[in-house]
Amino acid sequence: MxxxxxxxxxxxxxxxxxxxxxxxxxxxxxxxxxxxxxxxxxxxxxxxxxxxxxxxxxxxxxxxxxxxxxxxxxxxxxxxxxxxxxxxxxxxxxxxxxxxxxxxRGLLFPFKLAGTNNPQDFKINFTGSWIGHRTSVNSDFAEFGICGITATTYDPEATFAVQLMPFNGREYLYDRIRIYHPFGPEYMKPVWNGKENLLITWENPSAGFTEFVFEYPISSNQFILRSYLDSAQKFVIQGIQFFLEKxxxxxxxxxxxxxxxxxxxxxxxxxxxxxxxxxxxxxxxxxxxxxxxxxxxxxxxxxxxxxxxxxxxxxxxxxxxxxxxxxxxxxxxxxxxxxxxxxxxxxxxxxxxxxxxxxxxxxxxxxxxxxxxxxxxxxxxxxxxxxxxxxxxxxxxxxxxxxxxxxxxxxxxxxxxxxx
Incomplete structure:
Protein backbone atom coordinates (compact mmCIF):
# COMPACT_ATOMS: atom_id res chain seq x y z
CA MET A 1 0.00 0.00 0.00
CA ARG A 105 -30.88 -4.37 -2.33
CA GLY A 106 -32.85 -1.48 -3.84
CA LEU A 107 -34.05 -0.79 -7.38
CA LEU A 108 -33.24 -2.88 -10.45
CA PHE A 109 -34.66 -3.63 -13.87
CA PRO A 110 -35.14 -7.21 -15.17
CA PHE A 111 -33.19 -6.62 -18.38
CA LYS A 112 -33.56 -10.19 -19.56
CA LEU A 113 -37.31 -9.59 -19.96
CA ALA A 114 -36.46 -6.79 -22.40
CA GLY A 115 -34.08 -9.01 -24.38
CA THR A 116 -30.90 -7.16 -23.41
CA ASN A 117 -27.82 -7.86 -21.29
CA ASN A 118 -28.51 -8.52 -17.62
CA PRO A 119 -26.01 -7.93 -14.76
CA GLN A 120 -24.68 -11.05 -13.08
CA ASP A 121 -25.70 -10.10 -9.54
CA PHE A 122 -29.32 -11.10 -10.17
CA LYS A 123 -31.07 -13.60 -12.42
CA ILE A 124 -34.43 -13.41 -14.17
CA ASN A 125 -36.74 -16.37 -14.73
CA PHE A 126 -39.82 -15.84 -16.87
CA THR A 127 -42.40 -17.40 -19.13
CA GLY A 128 -44.31 -15.88 -22.01
CA SER A 129 -43.30 -13.49 -24.77
CA TRP A 130 -41.95 -10.06 -23.81
CA ILE A 131 -40.89 -7.03 -25.87
CA GLY A 132 -38.30 -4.50 -24.69
CA HIS A 133 -38.14 -0.75 -25.35
CA ARG A 134 -35.56 1.87 -24.32
CA THR A 135 -35.80 5.64 -24.04
CA SER A 136 -32.35 5.77 -25.66
CA VAL A 137 -33.79 4.43 -28.93
CA ASN A 138 -35.60 7.35 -30.56
CA SER A 139 -37.87 5.05 -32.55
CA ASP A 140 -39.01 3.22 -29.40
CA PHE A 141 -42.28 4.39 -27.88
CA ALA A 142 -43.61 2.81 -24.70
CA GLU A 143 -44.86 3.62 -21.21
CA PHE A 144 -41.39 4.45 -19.88
CA GLY A 145 -40.82 4.95 -16.17
CA ILE A 146 -38.20 5.07 -13.45
CA CYS A 147 -35.56 2.93 -15.20
CA GLY A 148 -35.77 4.36 -18.73
CA ILE A 149 -36.50 0.89 -20.12
CA THR A 150 -39.60 -1.32 -20.20
CA ALA A 151 -40.65 -4.88 -20.95
CA THR A 152 -44.17 -5.47 -22.27
CA THR A 153 -46.17 -8.68 -22.59
CA TYR A 154 -49.60 -9.40 -24.04
CA ASP A 155 -49.55 -12.95 -22.70
CA PRO A 156 -52.03 -13.46 -19.80
CA GLU A 157 -50.12 -16.61 -18.78
CA ALA A 158 -46.76 -14.81 -18.49
CA THR A 159 -44.79 -15.01 -15.24
CA PHE A 160 -41.57 -13.49 -13.93
CA ALA A 161 -39.27 -13.88 -10.94
CA VAL A 162 -36.05 -12.21 -9.76
CA GLN A 163 -33.31 -14.12 -7.95
CA LEU A 164 -30.86 -11.91 -6.05
CA MET A 165 -27.43 -13.51 -5.96
CA PRO A 166 -25.57 -13.72 -2.62
CA PHE A 167 -22.72 -11.30 -1.99
CA ASN A 168 -19.63 -12.55 -0.13
CA GLY A 169 -21.71 -15.39 1.26
CA ARG A 170 -24.42 -13.02 2.51
CA GLU A 171 -27.92 -13.47 1.18
CA TYR A 172 -30.10 -10.56 0.13
CA LEU A 173 -33.43 -10.82 1.95
CA TYR A 174 -36.46 -8.58 1.60
CA ASP A 175 -39.80 -8.08 3.29
CA ARG A 176 -41.34 -5.72 0.75
CA ILE A 177 -41.33 -5.61 -3.06
CA ARG A 178 -42.43 -2.65 -5.16
CA ILE A 179 -43.22 -3.18 -8.85
CA TYR A 180 -43.38 -0.06 -11.01
CA HIS A 181 -45.96 -0.34 -13.80
CA PRO A 182 -48.67 1.76 -15.47
CA PHE A 183 -52.31 1.53 -14.43
CA GLY A 184 -55.47 1.78 -16.51
CA PRO A 185 -58.28 -0.29 -17.99
CA GLU A 186 -55.98 -1.66 -20.72
CA TYR A 187 -53.38 -3.06 -18.31
CA MET A 188 -53.08 -6.38 -16.50
CA LYS A 189 -51.79 -6.30 -12.92
CA PRO A 190 -49.01 -8.23 -11.13
CA VAL A 191 -50.13 -10.79 -8.55
CA TRP A 192 -47.96 -12.58 -5.96
CA ASN A 193 -47.60 -16.29 -6.70
CA GLY A 194 -45.12 -17.32 -4.01
CA LYS A 195 -45.54 -19.65 -1.06
CA GLU A 196 -44.45 -17.13 1.57
CA ASN A 197 -46.91 -15.36 3.83
CA LEU A 198 -48.11 -12.23 2.03
CA LEU A 199 -49.59 -9.70 4.44
CA ILE A 200 -50.68 -6.82 2.23
CA THR A 201 -50.91 -5.85 -1.43
CA TRP A 202 -51.50 -2.17 -2.01
CA GLU A 203 -51.62 -0.08 -5.15
CA ASN A 204 -50.56 3.51 -5.78
CA PRO A 205 -51.88 4.30 -9.27
CA SER A 206 -50.85 7.98 -9.17
CA ALA A 207 -47.23 7.03 -8.43
CA GLY A 208 -47.33 4.03 -10.73
CA PHE A 209 -46.48 1.07 -8.50
CA THR A 210 -47.87 -1.88 -6.55
CA GLU A 211 -46.30 -3.03 -3.27
CA PHE A 212 -46.29 -6.49 -1.72
CA VAL A 213 -45.57 -6.66 2.03
CA PHE A 214 -44.58 -9.92 3.74
CA GLU A 215 -44.78 -11.17 7.31
CA TYR A 216 -41.08 -12.02 7.49
CA PRO A 217 -37.99 -11.58 5.24
CA ILE A 218 -37.91 -13.86 2.20
CA SER A 219 -35.42 -14.71 -0.56
CA SER A 220 -37.55 -15.99 -3.46
CA ASN A 221 -40.42 -14.59 -5.48
CA GLN A 222 -42.69 -15.21 -8.44
CA PHE A 223 -45.37 -13.06 -10.02
CA ILE A 224 -48.21 -13.88 -12.37
CA LEU A 225 -50.56 -11.52 -14.21
CA ARG A 226 -54.28 -10.99 -13.81
CA SER A 227 -56.86 -9.26 -15.99
CA TYR A 228 -59.61 -7.71 -13.90
CA LEU A 229 -61.31 -6.12 -16.91
CA ASP A 230 -62.02 -7.50 -20.38
CA SER A 231 -60.12 -4.52 -21.80
CA ALA A 232 -56.91 -5.43 -19.91
CA GLN A 233 -54.65 -6.96 -22.55
CA LYS A 234 -51.07 -6.04 -21.66
CA PHE A 235 -48.64 -5.59 -18.79
CA VAL A 236 -45.67 -3.21 -18.79
CA ILE A 237 -42.94 -3.50 -16.16
CA GLN A 238 -40.86 -0.38 -15.47
CA GLY A 239 -38.74 -1.55 -12.53
CA ILE A 240 -38.61 -3.62 -9.32
CA GLN A 241 -37.48 -2.40 -5.91
CA PHE A 242 -36.59 -4.61 -2.94
CA PHE A 243 -36.84 -3.41 0.67
CA LEU A 244 -35.69 -4.81 4.01
CA GLU A 245 -36.75 -3.37 7.35
CA LYS A 246 -33.26 -2.85 8.78
Whole structure:
Protein backbone atom coordinates (compact mmCIF):
# COMPACT_ATOMS: atom_id res chain seq x y z
CA MET A 1 0.00 0.00 0.00
CA UNK A 2 1.58 3.32 -1.04
CA UNK A 3 1.91 6.20 1.40
CA UNK A 4 -1.12 8.12 0.10
CA UNK A 5 -3.45 5.14 0.48
CA UNK A 6 -1.90 4.17 3.81
CA UNK A 7 -2.51 7.65 5.21
CA UNK A 8 -6.15 7.62 4.03
CA UNK A 9 -6.64 4.09 5.34
CA UNK A 10 -5.27 4.94 8.78
CA UNK A 11 -7.57 7.96 8.85
CA UNK A 12 -10.51 5.68 8.09
CA UNK A 13 -9.59 3.31 10.91
CA UNK A 14 -9.74 6.19 13.39
CA UNK A 15 -13.25 7.26 12.38
CA UNK A 16 -16.28 6.01 14.30
CA UNK A 17 -18.28 4.69 11.35
CA UNK A 18 -15.63 3.62 8.82
CA UNK A 19 -14.70 0.47 10.68
CA UNK A 20 -15.14 -2.51 8.35
CA UNK A 21 -11.48 -2.48 7.34
CA UNK A 22 -10.50 -5.60 5.39
CA UNK A 23 -12.53 -5.10 2.15
CA UNK A 24 -11.50 -1.44 2.04
CA UNK A 25 -7.86 -2.45 2.45
CA UNK A 26 -8.21 -4.90 -0.46
CA UNK A 27 -9.71 -2.13 -2.61
CA UNK A 28 -6.68 0.10 -1.99
CA UNK A 29 -4.29 -2.77 -2.70
CA UNK A 30 -6.02 -3.34 -6.05
CA UNK A 31 -5.61 0.33 -6.97
CA UNK A 32 -2.01 0.38 -5.78
CA UNK A 33 -1.09 -2.45 -8.18
CA UNK A 34 -2.32 -0.50 -11.22
CA UNK A 35 0.24 1.38 -13.31
CA UNK A 36 -2.45 2.96 -15.53
CA UNK A 37 -4.41 4.75 -12.83
CA UNK A 38 -3.47 8.37 -12.12
CA UNK A 39 -3.52 8.03 -8.35
CA UNK A 40 -3.27 11.74 -7.58
CA UNK A 41 -6.61 12.30 -9.34
CA UNK A 42 -8.52 9.86 -7.10
CA UNK A 43 -10.33 12.53 -5.14
CA UNK A 44 -13.68 14.27 -4.95
CA UNK A 45 -13.48 17.78 -6.39
CA UNK A 46 -15.74 20.34 -4.68
CA UNK A 47 -15.58 23.57 -6.70
CA UNK A 48 -18.60 25.01 -4.88
CA UNK A 49 -17.50 24.12 -1.35
CA UNK A 50 -18.04 21.15 0.96
CA UNK A 51 -21.23 22.07 2.85
CA UNK A 52 -23.42 19.54 1.02
CA UNK A 53 -20.77 16.84 1.44
CA UNK A 54 -20.66 17.55 5.18
CA UNK A 55 -24.43 17.15 5.37
CA UNK A 56 -24.21 13.81 3.58
CA UNK A 57 -21.34 12.63 5.81
CA UNK A 58 -23.49 13.47 8.82
CA UNK A 59 -26.20 11.19 7.44
CA UNK A 60 -23.66 8.38 7.06
CA UNK A 61 -22.71 8.79 10.72
CA UNK A 62 -26.36 8.74 11.76
CA UNK A 63 -26.94 5.53 9.79
CA UNK A 64 -23.96 3.89 11.49
CA UNK A 65 -25.34 4.95 14.89
CA UNK A 66 -28.81 3.63 14.07
CA UNK A 67 -30.38 7.09 14.22
CA UNK A 68 -31.83 6.78 10.70
CA UNK A 69 -33.24 3.70 8.97
CA UNK A 70 -31.57 3.90 5.58
CA UNK A 71 -29.40 5.91 3.22
CA UNK A 72 -30.33 5.87 -0.46
CA UNK A 73 -27.62 6.19 -3.11
CA UNK A 74 -28.52 6.23 -6.81
CA UNK A 75 -26.03 5.55 -9.61
CA UNK A 76 -27.50 6.52 -12.98
CA UNK A 77 -25.86 6.24 -16.39
CA UNK A 78 -25.79 4.30 -19.64
CA UNK A 79 -24.23 0.98 -20.63
CA UNK A 80 -21.42 1.48 -18.09
CA UNK A 81 -24.11 1.08 -15.42
CA UNK A 82 -26.41 -1.45 -17.14
CA UNK A 83 -23.52 -3.92 -17.45
CA UNK A 84 -23.45 -4.11 -13.66
CA UNK A 85 -19.73 -4.47 -12.90
CA UNK A 86 -19.12 -0.76 -12.27
CA UNK A 87 -22.07 -0.06 -9.92
CA UNK A 88 -21.67 -3.42 -8.20
CA UNK A 89 -18.02 -2.64 -7.44
CA UNK A 90 -18.92 0.72 -5.90
CA UNK A 91 -21.87 -0.80 -4.03
CA UNK A 92 -19.78 -3.61 -2.60
CA UNK A 93 -17.12 -1.18 -1.40
CA UNK A 94 -19.48 1.33 0.18
CA UNK A 95 -21.56 -1.24 2.07
CA UNK A 96 -18.32 -2.17 3.83
CA UNK A 97 -17.99 1.25 5.38
CA UNK A 98 -19.78 -0.24 8.38
CA UNK A 99 -20.71 -3.83 9.34
CA UNK A 100 -24.43 -3.00 9.54
CA UNK A 101 -24.76 -1.29 6.15
CA UNK A 102 -25.43 -4.47 4.15
CA UNK A 103 -29.13 -5.25 3.74
CA UNK A 104 -31.55 -3.55 1.37
CA ARG A 105 -30.88 -4.37 -2.33
CA GLY A 106 -32.85 -1.48 -3.84
CA LEU A 107 -34.05 -0.79 -7.38
CA LEU A 108 -33.24 -2.88 -10.45
CA PHE A 109 -34.66 -3.63 -13.87
CA PRO A 110 -35.14 -7.21 -15.17
CA PHE A 111 -33.19 -6.62 -18.38
CA LYS A 112 -33.56 -10.19 -19.56
CA LEU A 113 -37.31 -9.59 -19.96
CA ALA A 114 -36.46 -6.79 -22.40
CA GLY A 115 -34.08 -9.01 -24.38
CA THR A 116 -30.90 -7.16 -23.41
CA ASN A 117 -27.82 -7.86 -21.29
CA ASN A 118 -28.51 -8.52 -17.62
CA PRO A 119 -26.01 -7.93 -14.76
CA GLN A 120 -24.68 -11.05 -13.08
CA ASP A 121 -25.70 -10.10 -9.54
CA PHE A 122 -29.32 -11.10 -10.17
CA LYS A 123 -31.07 -13.60 -12.42
CA ILE A 124 -34.43 -13.41 -14.17
CA ASN A 125 -36.74 -16.37 -14.73
CA PHE A 126 -39.82 -15.84 -16.87
CA THR A 127 -42.40 -17.40 -19.13
CA GLY A 128 -44.31 -15.88 -22.01
CA SER A 129 -43.30 -13.49 -24.77
CA TRP A 130 -41.95 -10.06 -23.81
CA ILE A 131 -40.89 -7.03 -25.87
CA GLY A 132 -38.30 -4.50 -24.69
CA HIS A 133 -38.14 -0.75 -25.35
CA ARG A 134 -35.56 1.87 -24.32
CA THR A 135 -35.80 5.64 -24.04
CA SER A 136 -32.35 5.77 -25.66
CA VAL A 137 -33.79 4.43 -28.93
CA ASN A 138 -35.60 7.35 -30.56
CA SER A 139 -37.87 5.05 -32.55
CA ASP A 140 -39.01 3.22 -29.40
CA PHE A 141 -42.28 4.39 -27.88
CA ALA A 142 -43.61 2.81 -24.70
CA GLU A 143 -44.86 3.62 -21.21
CA PHE A 144 -41.39 4.45 -19.88
CA GLY A 145 -40.82 4.95 -16.17
CA ILE A 146 -38.20 5.07 -13.45
CA CYS A 147 -35.56 2.93 -15.20
CA GLY A 148 -35.77 4.36 -18.73
CA ILE A 149 -36.50 0.89 -20.12
CA THR A 150 -39.60 -1.32 -20.20
CA ALA A 151 -40.65 -4.88 -20.95
CA THR A 152 -44.17 -5.47 -22.27
CA THR A 153 -46.17 -8.68 -22.59
CA TYR A 154 -49.60 -9.40 -24.04
CA ASP A 155 -49.55 -12.95 -22.70
CA PRO A 156 -52.03 -13.46 -19.80
CA GLU A 157 -50.12 -16.61 -18.78
CA ALA A 158 -46.76 -14.81 -18.49
CA THR A 159 -44.79 -15.01 -15.24
CA PHE A 160 -41.57 -13.49 -13.93
CA ALA A 161 -39.27 -13.88 -10.94
CA VAL A 162 -36.05 -12.21 -9.76
CA GLN A 163 -33.31 -14.12 -7.95
CA LEU A 164 -30.86 -11.91 -6.05
CA MET A 165 -27.43 -13.51 -5.96
CA PRO A 166 -25.57 -13.72 -2.62
CA PHE A 167 -22.72 -11.30 -1.99
CA ASN A 168 -19.63 -12.55 -0.13
CA GLY A 169 -21.71 -15.39 1.26
CA ARG A 170 -24.42 -13.02 2.51
CA GLU A 171 -27.92 -13.47 1.18
CA TYR A 172 -30.10 -10.56 0.13
CA LEU A 173 -33.43 -10.82 1.95
CA TYR A 174 -36.46 -8.58 1.60
CA ASP A 175 -39.80 -8.08 3.29
CA ARG A 176 -41.34 -5.72 0.75
CA ILE A 177 -41.33 -5.61 -3.06
CA ARG A 178 -42.43 -2.65 -5.16
CA ILE A 179 -43.22 -3.18 -8.85
CA TYR A 180 -43.38 -0.06 -11.01
CA HIS A 181 -45.96 -0.34 -13.80
CA PRO A 182 -48.67 1.76 -15.47
CA PHE A 183 -52.31 1.53 -14.43
CA GLY A 184 -55.47 1.78 -16.51
CA PRO A 185 -58.28 -0.29 -17.99
CA GLU A 186 -55.98 -1.66 -20.72
CA TYR A 187 -53.38 -3.06 -18.31
CA MET A 188 -53.08 -6.38 -16.50
CA LYS A 189 -51.79 -6.30 -12.92
CA PRO A 190 -49.01 -8.23 -11.13
CA VAL A 191 -50.13 -10.79 -8.55
CA TRP A 192 -47.96 -12.58 -5.96
CA ASN A 193 -47.60 -16.29 -6.70
CA GLY A 194 -45.12 -17.32 -4.01
CA LYS A 195 -45.54 -19.65 -1.06
CA GLU A 196 -44.45 -17.13 1.57
CA ASN A 197 -46.91 -15.36 3.83
CA LEU A 198 -48.11 -12.23 2.03
CA LEU A 199 -49.59 -9.70 4.44
CA ILE A 200 -50.68 -6.82 2.23
CA THR A 201 -50.91 -5.85 -1.43
CA TRP A 202 -51.50 -2.17 -2.01
CA GLU A 203 -51.62 -0.08 -5.15
CA ASN A 204 -50.56 3.51 -5.78
CA PRO A 205 -51.88 4.30 -9.27
CA SER A 206 -50.85 7.98 -9.17
CA ALA A 207 -47.23 7.03 -8.43
CA GLY A 208 -47.33 4.03 -10.73
CA PHE A 209 -46.48 1.07 -8.50
CA THR A 210 -47.87 -1.88 -6.55
CA GLU A 211 -46.30 -3.03 -3.27
CA PHE A 212 -46.29 -6.49 -1.72
CA VAL A 213 -45.57 -6.66 2.03
CA PHE A 214 -44.58 -9.92 3.74
CA GLU A 215 -44.78 -11.17 7.31
CA TYR A 216 -41.08 -12.02 7.49
CA PRO A 217 -37.99 -11.58 5.24
CA ILE A 218 -37.91 -13.86 2.20
CA SER A 219 -35.42 -14.71 -0.56
CA SER A 220 -37.55 -15.99 -3.46
CA ASN A 221 -40.42 -14.59 -5.48
CA GLN A 222 -42.69 -15.21 -8.44
CA PHE A 223 -45.37 -13.06 -10.02
CA ILE A 224 -48.21 -13.88 -12.37
CA LEU A 225 -50.56 -11.52 -14.21
CA ARG A 226 -54.28 -10.99 -13.81
CA SER A 227 -56.86 -9.26 -15.99
CA TYR A 228 -59.61 -7.71 -13.90
CA LEU A 229 -61.31 -6.12 -16.91
CA ASP A 230 -62.02 -7.50 -20.38
CA SER A 231 -60.12 -4.52 -21.80
CA ALA A 232 -56.91 -5.43 -19.91
CA GLN A 233 -54.65 -6.96 -22.55
CA LYS A 234 -51.07 -6.04 -21.66
CA PHE A 235 -48.64 -5.59 -18.79
CA VAL A 236 -45.67 -3.21 -18.79
CA ILE A 237 -42.94 -3.50 -16.16
CA GLN A 238 -40.86 -0.38 -15.47
CA GLY A 239 -38.74 -1.55 -12.53
CA ILE A 240 -38.61 -3.62 -9.32
CA GLN A 241 -37.48 -2.40 -5.91
CA PHE A 242 -36.59 -4.61 -2.94
CA PHE A 243 -36.84 -3.41 0.67
CA LEU A 244 -35.69 -4.81 4.01
CA GLU A 245 -36.75 -3.37 7.35
CA LYS A 246 -33.26 -2.85 8.78
CA UNK A 247 -30.69 -0.04 8.66
CA UNK A 248 -29.08 -0.26 5.21
CA UNK A 249 -26.96 1.68 2.79
CA UNK A 250 -29.08 1.17 -0.33
CA UNK A 251 -27.33 1.45 -3.69
CA UNK A 252 -29.82 1.75 -6.56
CA UNK A 253 -28.50 1.33 -10.11
CA UNK A 254 -30.28 2.84 -13.13
CA UNK A 255 -28.54 2.22 -16.44
CA UNK A 256 -29.70 1.85 -20.04
CA UNK A 257 -27.53 1.09 -23.06
CA UNK A 258 -27.15 4.24 -25.15
CA UNK A 259 -28.68 6.55 -22.54
CA UNK A 260 -28.15 10.31 -22.71
CA UNK A 261 -29.27 13.17 -20.51
CA UNK A 262 -32.04 13.80 -23.04
CA UNK A 263 -33.27 10.21 -23.23
CA UNK A 264 -34.10 9.93 -19.53
CA UNK A 265 -36.17 13.10 -19.84
CA UNK A 266 -38.36 11.61 -22.59
CA UNK A 267 -40.69 10.19 -19.94
CA UNK A 268 -42.81 12.22 -17.54
CA UNK A 269 -43.19 9.05 -15.46
CA UNK A 270 -39.41 8.93 -14.93
CA UNK A 271 -39.32 12.38 -13.35
CA UNK A 272 -42.44 11.53 -11.32
CA UNK A 273 -41.33 8.13 -10.04
CA UNK A 274 -37.68 8.95 -9.34
CA UNK A 275 -38.70 11.02 -6.32
CA UNK A 276 -39.86 7.85 -4.55
CA UNK A 277 -36.27 6.66 -4.21
CA UNK A 278 -35.74 9.62 -1.85
CA UNK A 279 -32.09 9.75 -2.85
CA UNK A 280 -29.57 11.06 -0.32
CA UNK A 281 -26.76 10.94 -2.90
CA UNK A 282 -26.86 10.62 -6.69
CA UNK A 283 -23.85 9.56 -8.74
CA UNK A 284 -24.41 10.91 -12.25
CA UNK A 285 -22.55 8.94 -14.90
CA UNK A 286 -24.44 10.16 -17.97
CA UNK A 287 -22.46 11.82 -20.72
CA UNK A 288 -20.44 9.32 -22.74
CA UNK A 289 -23.27 9.06 -25.30
CA UNK A 290 -24.07 12.79 -25.24
CA UNK A 291 -20.45 13.42 -26.22
CA UNK A 292 -20.25 10.63 -28.81
CA UNK A 293 -20.75 13.06 -31.69
CA UNK A 294 -18.36 14.72 -34.18
CA UNK A 295 -16.10 17.47 -32.88
CA UNK A 296 -18.06 20.72 -32.71
CA UNK A 297 -21.46 19.02 -32.45
CA UNK A 298 -21.55 18.58 -28.67
CA UNK A 299 -24.10 20.99 -27.17
CA UNK A 300 -22.74 22.09 -23.79
CA UNK A 301 -25.71 24.27 -22.92
CA UNK A 302 -28.26 21.54 -23.64
CA UNK A 303 -26.12 19.11 -21.64
CA UNK A 304 -26.17 21.40 -18.60
CA UNK A 305 -29.87 22.21 -18.96
CA UNK A 306 -30.77 18.52 -19.12
CA UNK A 307 -28.70 17.78 -16.04
CA UNK A 308 -30.41 20.54 -14.09
CA UNK A 309 -33.80 19.06 -14.99
CA UNK A 310 -32.61 15.67 -13.75
CA UNK A 311 -31.29 17.22 -10.54
CA UNK A 312 -34.63 18.93 -9.94
CA UNK A 313 -36.43 15.61 -10.38
CA UNK A 314 -34.31 14.04 -7.63
CA UNK A 315 -34.74 17.08 -5.38
CA UNK A 316 -38.50 16.54 -5.40
CA UNK A 317 -37.83 13.41 -3.36
CA UNK A 318 -35.17 14.93 -1.08
CA UNK A 319 -34.25 18.61 -1.12
CA UNK A 320 -30.90 17.93 0.60
CA UNK A 321 -29.65 15.32 -1.91
CA UNK A 322 -25.90 15.44 -2.60
CA UNK A 323 -24.84 15.09 -6.25
CA UNK A 324 -21.61 13.65 -7.63
CA UNK A 325 -20.77 13.96 -11.33
CA UNK A 326 -18.47 11.45 -13.00
CA UNK A 327 -16.58 12.84 -15.97
CA UNK A 328 -16.62 10.68 -19.09
CA UNK A 329 -14.28 7.76 -19.40
CA UNK A 330 -11.74 8.28 -22.17
CA UNK A 331 -12.97 6.97 -25.53
CA UNK A 332 -12.31 7.14 -29.25
CA UNK A 333 -14.88 8.52 -31.67
CA UNK A 334 -15.76 5.73 -34.11
CA UNK A 335 -12.50 4.05 -33.01
CA UNK A 336 -10.56 6.62 -35.09
CA UNK A 337 -9.36 9.38 -32.76
CA UNK A 338 -9.65 10.46 -29.12
CA UNK A 339 -13.01 12.04 -28.38
CA UNK A 340 -12.10 15.51 -27.15
CA UNK A 341 -15.75 16.28 -26.43
CA UNK A 342 -15.00 14.66 -23.08
CA UNK A 343 -13.14 17.86 -22.17
CA UNK A 344 -16.20 19.99 -22.96
CA UNK A 345 -18.41 17.65 -20.94
CA UNK A 346 -16.00 17.90 -18.00
CA UNK A 347 -16.03 21.69 -18.24
CA UNK A 348 -19.85 21.66 -18.12
CA UNK A 349 -19.89 19.32 -15.12
CA UNK A 350 -17.44 21.50 -13.21
CA UNK A 351 -19.69 24.51 -13.82
CA UNK A 352 -22.72 22.59 -12.60
CA UNK A 353 -20.84 21.38 -9.53
CA UNK A 354 -19.78 24.90 -8.60
CA UNK A 355 -23.31 26.24 -9.08
CA UNK A 356 -25.04 23.47 -7.12
CA UNK A 357 -22.34 22.64 -4.53
CA UNK A 358 -21.94 19.18 -6.01
CA UNK A 359 -18.88 16.96 -6.30
CA UNK A 360 -16.93 15.80 -9.34
CA UNK A 361 -14.82 12.66 -9.73
CA UNK A 362 -12.61 13.15 -12.76
CA UNK A 363 -12.66 9.64 -14.22
CA UNK A 364 -11.12 10.96 -17.44
CA UNK A 365 -7.96 12.07 -15.62
CA UNK A 366 -7.98 9.00 -13.36
CA UNK A 367 -7.68 6.90 -16.53
CA UNK A 368 -4.75 9.03 -17.71
CA UNK A 369 -6.48 11.73 -19.74
CA UNK A 370 -7.37 12.09 -23.42
CA UNK A 371 -6.03 9.20 -25.49
CA UNK A 372 -5.39 6.88 -22.53
CA UNK A 373 -7.82 4.30 -23.97
CA UNK A 374 -5.01 2.90 -26.13
CA UNK A 375 -3.03 1.87 -23.06
CA UNK A 376 -6.13 0.51 -21.36
CA UNK A 377 -6.96 -1.60 -24.42
CA UNK A 378 -3.41 -2.94 -24.59
CA UNK A 379 -3.69 -3.92 -20.93
CA UNK A 380 -6.97 -5.78 -21.54
CA UNK A 381 -9.03 -3.16 -19.69
CA UNK A 382 -10.94 -1.72 -22.68
CA UNK A 383 -12.87 -3.43 -25.47
CA UNK A 384 -12.21 -3.11 -29.20
CA UNK A 385 -14.94 -0.47 -29.64
CA UNK A 386 -12.77 1.96 -27.62
CA UNK A 387 -15.81 3.08 -25.61
CA UNK A 388 -16.65 0.25 -23.22
CA UNK A 389 -14.31 -1.20 -20.63
CA UNK A 390 -13.80 -4.87 -19.91
CA UNK A 391 -14.99 -6.27 -16.54
CA UNK A 392 -11.46 -5.79 -15.19
CA UNK A 393 -11.49 -2.19 -16.41
CA UNK A 394 -14.86 -1.43 -14.84
CA UNK A 395 -13.72 -2.99 -11.58
CA UNK A 396 -10.64 -0.77 -11.50
CA UNK A 397 -12.64 2.39 -12.24
CA UNK A 398 -15.23 1.34 -9.65
CA UNK A 399 -12.50 1.03 -7.02
CA UNK A 400 -11.21 4.50 -7.94
CA UNK A 401 -14.69 6.04 -7.64
CA UNK A 402 -15.19 4.30 -4.29
CA UNK A 403 -11.81 5.47 -3.01
CA UNK A 404 -12.56 9.07 -3.99
CA UNK A 405 -15.87 8.99 -2.09
CA UNK A 406 -14.40 7.26 0.96
CA UNK A 407 -11.45 9.65 1.05
CA UNK A 408 -13.79 12.66 0.96
CA UNK A 409 -15.97 11.21 3.73
CA UNK A 410 -12.91 10.43 5.83
CA UNK A 411 -11.39 13.87 5.43
CA UNK A 412 -14.56 15.86 6.07
CA UNK A 413 -15.54 13.70 9.04
CA UNK A 414 -12.09 13.91 10.61
CA UNK A 415 -12.19 17.68 10.14
CA UNK A 416 -15.56 17.83 11.87
CA UNK A 417 -14.28 15.70 14.77
CA UNK A 418 -11.22 17.92 15.18
CA UNK A 419 -13.48 20.96 15.48
CA UNK A 420 -15.52 19.49 18.34
Missing amino acids: NLVYKRIFLTILNLPFLAYAQPISEMYEHLNRSTLISHEHIRLLLPGGDSTLKAFAHKVSKLADGRISDLNLVHIGGSHVQGGVLPNTVRNNLVHLHPSFFGD PSLVYHAIGVNGATTSSYLRSDAFTKQIRYLRADMVIFGIGINDANVPQGKFDQELFKANYERLMNAFRRGNRTVFFIFLTNTDSYYQRKYPNRNALLAREALMELAEKHQAGVIDVLEIMGGIGSSRQWKQAGLMTADMIHLTPRGYTLVGHAISAAIIRALAEVTKSELNNL
